[in-house]
Amino acid sequence: MIRRFLGFKRKLVNASDKAFFSRLRKEFGINATRLDLYNIAIIHKSASTIVSKGKKVNNERLEYLGDAILDAIITDFLFTNFPNKDEGFLTKMRSRIVSRQSLNCIALAIGLDKIVVTQTNNPLAHKHIFGDALEAFVGAIFLDKGYSYTSQWVTKFILTHHVDLNELQVTESDYKSRVIELAQKYKYEVLFDSQESESSKGQSPVFESKLYLNQKLLGSGFGTSKKEAEQIAAMVALERIDIISLPLNPVKPQTINWEN
DSSP states (O other): GGGGGSSSOOOSSSSHHHHHHHHHHHHHHHOOOHHHHHHTTTGGGGGOOOGGOOOOEOOOHHHHHHHHHHHHHHHHHHHHHHTTTOOOHHHHHHHHHHSSHHHHHHHHTTTTGGTTTTTOOOTTTTTHHHHHHHHHHHHHHHHHHHHHHHHHHHIIIHHHHHHHHHHTTTHHHHHHHHHHHHHHHHTOEEEEEEEEOGGTTTTTTOOEEEEEEETEEEEEEESHHHHHHHHEEEEEEHHHHGGSSSSSSOOGGGGGOOOO
């Protein structure tokens, strides 16, 4: 039943299809049964294909599905490889592997960027197009081959060759959580003011986030999602905060003397 949601199926009827089928097999190790799924997985919404009755086809739905499947596979992988680590550690490691930046780098490393179809001129969107396509690609594999095959492919093709678990353990990427932890520790008021930028109206959305700590603007950032914009704002704020100078005891917001 789940296979029907796309409503867009193709057969190997021309040279282009045959070349794509061969490329999937040689470059990605996939002997595709349903080529239509992989064709859709590489279509960014900016290059949506119009099919019957004006329906637009792009990789957004497959991305949604692949995101969930990838999370499950990586959770299982980490649970197995770190039997003595607690939930907090496993959650952070998973977050670092599936971050937009990480997935985009992986997509570039495996050459997925060479086959993605896009027509966007938004430079911020380009930072995530390939990572999003990777999730859609995983969704296509799942629908075509099932969970077991997809898990083996992700483990062998991605995690084994393109994820350094030792390096990830010392990599800090969740800047927002770090800011919130600091705020809780020192009883500071923290506020993220995030909204879509006016300049992005009618184009791919761009969000701006401003981070206030005790009502003082400490960082701002732009991204293709609120989450990304908030992470960038938090990263900027952390660069401005001298951790050593933070008071050791809780104080009232108005008595904090922030450096410019």
